[in-house]
Amino acid sequence: MSMDKTFDAASAEARIAAAWEAADAFAAGANARAGAPAFSIVIPPPNVTGSLHIGHALNNTLQDILVRWHRMQGHDVLWQPGQDHAGIATQMVVERKLAAEGKPPRREWDRKDFTDEIWKWKQESGGTIMGQLKRLGASLDWSRNAFTMSGAPGSPPGEEGNFHDAVIRVFVDMYDKGLIYRGKRLVNWDPHFETAISDLEVENREVPGHMWHFKYPLAVNPDTGERETYDYVERDADGNVTLRETRDYISIATTRPETMLGDGAVAVHPSDARYAPIVGKLCEIPVGPKEHRRLIPIIADEYPDPDFGSGAVKITGAHDFNDYGVAQRNGIPLYTLLDSKGAMRSDGLSSEESARLAGEIARGEREPGDVGQINLVPDDMRGLDRYEARKRVVADITAERLAVTYLHKEIDRETGAEHLELRPLVDAKPIMQPFGDRSGVVIEPMLTDQWFVDTPKIVQPAIDAVRDGRTRIMPEQHEKVYFHWLENIEPWTISRQLWWGHQIPVWYDEDGNQFCAVSEAEAQALAPGRTLTRDPDVLDTWFSSGLWPIGTLGWPEDTPELRRYFPTDTLVTGFDIIFFWVARMMMMQLAVVGEVPFRNVYVHGLVRDEKGAKMSKSKGNVIDPLDLIDQFGADPLRFTLTSMAAMGRDPKLGPKHVEANRNFVTKIWNATRFAEMNGVFAAPAPGQAGVRPQPQHTVNRWIMGETARARLALDEALAAYRFNDAAQGMYGFVWGKLCDWYVEFAKPLFDGEHAGETRATMAWVIEQAITMLHPIMPFVTEEIWALTGERDKMLVHGDWPGYGAELIDEHADRQMNWVIGLIEGVRSARAQMGVPAGAKLDLVVVQADDAARAALAANGPLVERLARVNPARDGEAGRGMISVAAPGASFALPIGDVIDAAAETTRLEKALARTEKDASGLRGRLSNPKFARNADPEVIEETRAKLAELDEDAARTRGALEQLRSL
RNA sequence: GGGCGGUUAGCUCAGCGGUAGAGCACUACGUUGACAUCGUAGUGGCCACUGGUUCGAUCCCAGUACCGCCCA
Numbered sequence A: 001m002s003m004d005k006t007f008d009a010a011s012a013e014a015r016i017a018a019a020w021e022a023a024d025a026f027a028a029g030a031n032a033r034a035g036a037p038a039f040s041i042v043i044p045p046p047n048v049t050g051s052l053h054i055g056h057a058l059n060n061t062l063q064d065i066l067v068r069w070h071r072m073q074g075h076d077v078l079w080q081p082g083q084d085h086a087g088i089a090t091q092m093v094v095e096r097k098l099a100a101e102g103k104p105p106r107r108e109w110d111r112k113d114f115t116d117e118i119w120k121w122k123q124e125s126g127g128t129i130m131g132q133l134k135r136l137g138a139s140l141d142w143s144r145n146a147f148t149m150s151g152a153p154g155s156p157p158g159e160e161g162n163f164h165d166a167v168i169r170v171f172v173d174m175y176d177k178g179l180i181y182r183g184k185r186l187v188n189w190d191p192h193f194e195t196a197i198s199d200l201e202v203e204n205r206e207v208p209g210h211m212w213h214f215k216y217p218l219a220v221n222p223d224t225g226e227r228e229t230y231d232y233v234e235r236d237a238d239g240n241v242t243l244r245e246t247r248d249y250i251s252i253a254t255t256r257p258e259t260m261l262g263d264g265a266v267a268v269h270p271s272d273a274r275y276a277p278i279v280g281k282l283c284e285i286p287v288g289p290k291e292h293r294r295l296i297p298i299i300a301d302e303y304p305d306p307d308f309g310s311g312a313v314k315i316t317g318a319h320d321f322n323d324y325g326v327a328q329r330n331g332i333p334l335y336t337l338l339d340s341k342g343a344m345r346s347d348g349l350s351s352e353e354s355a356r357l358a359g360e361i362a363r364g365e366r367e368p369g370d371v372g373q374i375n376l377v378p379d380d381m382r383g384l385d386r387y388e389a390r391k392r393v394v395a396d397i398t399a400e401r402l403a404v405t406y407l408h409k410e411i412d413r414e415t416g417a418e419h420l421e422l423r424p425l426v427d428a429k430p431i432m433q434p435f436g437d438r439s440g441v442v443i444e445p446m447l448t449d450q451w452f453v454d455t456p457k458i459v460q461p462a463i464d465a466v467r468d469g470r471t472r473i474m475p476e477q478h479e480k481v482y483f484h485w486l487e488n489i490e491p492w493t494i495s496r497q498l499w500w501g502h503q504i505p506v507w508y509d510e511d512g513n514q515f516c517a518v519s520e521a522e523a524q525a526l527a528p529g530r531t532l533t534r535d536p537d538v539l540d541t542w543f544s545s546g547l548w549p550i551g552t553l554g555w556p557e558d559t560p561e562l563r564r565y566f567p568t569d570t571l572v573t574g575f576d577i578i579f580f581w582v583a584r585m586m587m588m589q590l591a592v593v594g595e596v597p598f599r600n601v602y603v604h605g606l607v608r609d610e611k612g613a614k615m616s617k618s619k620g621n622v623i624d625p626l627d628l629i630d631q632f633g634a635d636p637l638r639f640t641l642t643s644m645a646a647m648g649r650d651p652k653l654g655p656k657h658v659e660a661n662r663n664f665v666t667k668i669w670n671a672t673r674f675a676e677m678n679g680v681f682a683a684p685a686p687g688q689a690g691v692r693p694q695p696q697h698t699v700n701r702w703i704m705g706e707t708a709r710a711r712l713a714l715d716e717a718l719a720a721y722r723f724n725d726a727a728q729g730m731y732g733f734v735w736g737k738l739c740d741w742y743v744e745f746a747k748p749l750f751d752g753e754h755a756g757e758t759r760a761t762m763a764w765v766i767e768q769a770i771t772m773l774h775p776i777m778p779f780v781t782e783e784i785w786a787l788t789g790e791r792d793k794m795l796v797h798g799d800w801p802g803y804g805a806e807l808i809d810e811h812a813d814r815q816m817n818w819v820i821g822l823i824e825g826v827r828s829a830r831a832q833m834g835v836p837a838g839a840k841l842d843l844v845v846v847q848a849d850d851a852a853r854a855a856l857a858a859n860g861p862l863v864e865r866l867a868r869v870n871p872a873r874d875g876e877a878g879r880g881m882i883s884v885a886a887p888g889a890s891f892a893l894p895i896g897d898v899i900d901a902a903a904e905t906t907r908l909e910k911a912l913a914r915t916e917k918d919a920s921g922l923r924g925r926l927s928n929p930k931f932a933r934n935a936d937p938e939v940i941e942e943t944r945a946k947l948a949e950l951d952e953d954a955a956r957t958r959g960a961l962e963q964l965r966s967l
Numbered sequence B: 001g002g003g004c005g006g007u008u009a010g011c012u013c014a015g016c017g018g019u020a021g022a023g024c025a026c027u028a029c030g031u032u033g034a035c036a037u038c039g040u041a042g043u044g045g046c047c048a049c050u051g052g053u054u055c056g057a058u059c060c061c062a063g064u065a066c067c068g069c070c071c072a
Helices: A009-022 A054-072 A087-100 A111-125 A128-136 A163-176 A257-262 A321-330 A351-362 A386-399 A455-467 A477-487 A520-526 A541-545 A548-552 A560-565 A575-592 A625-632 A634-644 A655-677 A698-719 A723-749 A755-773 A778-787 A810-832 A850-867 A901-927 A929-934 A937-966
Strands: A038-042 A076-080 A180-190 A195-197 A202-217 A230-235 A241-247 A249-254 A265-268 A282-284 A295-300 A312-315 A405-411 A418-424 A426-436 A444-453 A472-474 A506-508 A514-516 A568-574 A598-604 A844-848 A881-886 A889-894
Touching (some): A009 A128, A009 A778, A054 A634, A128 A625, A163 A514, A163 A548, A265 A321, A472 A477, A514 A520, A541 A548, A541 A575, A548 A575, A634 A778, A698 A723, A723 A755, A723 A850, A889 A937, A901 A937
Parallel strands (some): A265 A295
Antiparallel strands (some): A180 A444, A405 A418, A506 A514, A881 A889
16 A cells, blocks of 8 residues: 555545445434433524535534534434525525526416425425535435425425424414414515515615605694794704794605605604694695695604704604504504505505595594505505605605705806705715615515514523523623523514415414414314315414424424434524524424423634625625635635634635645645555554554653643533634644654654554554544545554544543653753754754753753654754863753754854843843742732742743853853 | 624734733745655734733723624
């Protein structure tokens, strides 16, 4: 056997992945010891429309590390795969596909035929991301792949499963407990998809907008036939009057003039003295045909901010969430103006009839009741798009001179004549607007009938579970976010006006009574003799993903998996779905099975580009993990993401980082290759492979201790979810200890009396290193494992080491650190004095204590080789020599007559200055009486010892300097 | 406006009571039995600012500035 010069990731990864799959290596319980504890993770289900992005790569790498780590410890591991059906996104993908194929739009399809099309699409293209996860090396139990729509009516063969049953069962259960209800509420409406969406699916973005200022004339007093007037008074902070005028109008500001048509009131703050005289009076909405102008009341409410705009706010309860609240509090009717596409309504009563009824309501002559039939859109605006209607309203009001105006002065450049003009006051200013996160269109608040989960009723157990530690969220700061959201929770809109999803299991009879049951037959049994119609809406996808932990394990059946793996151990996820998903899973699992879904939640950051910018298609800075895998291999990508996964930090990723870690893979590969070339893995004695050697030589004893330290640090880091520490610790051990020192130390030993034990030790250390690295870099380690011995199982099922401090030999440790220090000292002195790297120098022992002599005697050949010196001999420092100090010893290196005394003096003085600076700091501390009085005695002792060491070091350097000067 | 973070070497980040570390980058040297995807040595920091607590603060506390993110 001989190894190639580098690891060929491209060919090896496919081969190894196939071998794992053939061996069923990731199946639940694979490699489990008898009686081992269970460890389970459910994957955050990617959208069925999704493909692997860098966030998935991070998320699944971290899960895979935990899973492989536990599996190698012999635990009973399940990593549950699956996808969610992504209602809106999937429907959108298939609608687009049909359009591209020249087929009719969805509304012209039969519902069943359309969902059949989606199922067809799902079976052809829905598995993309699963294949991509395999390329990443994710060790999910593929045989258990789940889907949030499995088992739904109409699902094709191969999509049988319990998920639909679970979802329906939970809905019925929660309905029966009064936790789900239907009601007419203001919800976020997506005019593109023509469906309600939850507030979490709305993105608020600041966009350039306009604020118009309009005058609402006060009503005409029927007694006098004149418009009402009032004294409008403005005062400064000291109460001095700054403006006083008589007005017959109230001025309001709005960013949405088209909604004026549906105004139900004008509101001012109760403390606002400017408008106190007219609260309770009526004013006129200044749009629409003159003969149908409506009067609305001026009311007082806490909502308006007196300092904002004019301080008066128009109230359109059916089209704004804040206004809705004001309308509810004050009994103001909610007039709907828009249809489901975001155009002005053209249904309902005529505008004349509507205006008449609305007028009666405003004057208190009629109870508001259900105002759904009232359509206050004037005839000539019916059917207009919302933005067209806005232009029309603004133009009409301005033409009528009811816009608030300012005097615009223009001086003619040629004639110098002044031209004065009244212009409408329009502030161009950024406004926050809601957008649908899927459609990208502006969301409309709409008054519609929807289904809600009464979240305030089920939220407390989810809060308590984290409060009392049954579920732990890491990093801790996210607990605050979690609590804050749950403590201020709003009802959750769960109905969607879509076809792709779990249809709501509620039927209505002729009178609109509701019958909720798991099937039509059962609903019919509840309503004997009545004709039932099923609610056409489907459930929010997150309602089903909320049941992911129990649903994937077979609930509502009482399966062995559910008993074995639930609650799951750890959920690994991004902070962006703490609300969407984590909090809802907590609420729902607790509501349905009375148990937390997971014990730990590890929240990782968002992968950014190397400059720290969010990746986005529009910025063009998206990094495709598959490109990186193609270019460098999956292991370097995984290692890079892991080493950047510091808790609470966003990884900043660039290709050069991955390249650097590809070099790390090459480094391990070549260390192994070196070992292999030196017969390290050749024919071990029977039974010797994998057995821990018991070497005598300090070098071998030392590296075993370092291996144990690495193992302790690694397990500690992984147990604390400090993935970056795990990766960086292994990097330091493999590169800094194993390759830089141990391999170099071993070279001379291969020819001596310790050759046998050195080969055995090196074989063991490399085996340990790849075992420990396997969870982070599964491919290259599996390959090395196969190349370096006859194995009875793959490394994916390798035995996780359990050794620790007992392998650390203090004596070997001290001695090798001394040797390393000496070699570094000699190298440093040589380099600074410009001694050619190839030149071999004498090593003169000027002075040495017993320990130093023993260390030197035991490791002579190592020092000679790595410091490039001849065997040490006793002697005096003298002309042409440079000085090197090591603990308990000083050395001199003759570098010939050409020694640059000045350079050597500079070098030593620099070293001395450093030492003295450190020493004086310590001395200052020790001489401070308060330190002596208050500090821990142990600390004082340590400080003294450190100072003594520094003093000794300084004295040695000073001696060398003196000698240099005397020559 | 409310909340949560961050500010440490040129860059990316660790450290979080005892006077600062890593990787990358940079400089010089170098093909010594695996590795140039490499080796050796080095340069580089008022640990954002201002106070406080403490024998001692990069670390704890309070405030300020700037930069992010989330929610209004």
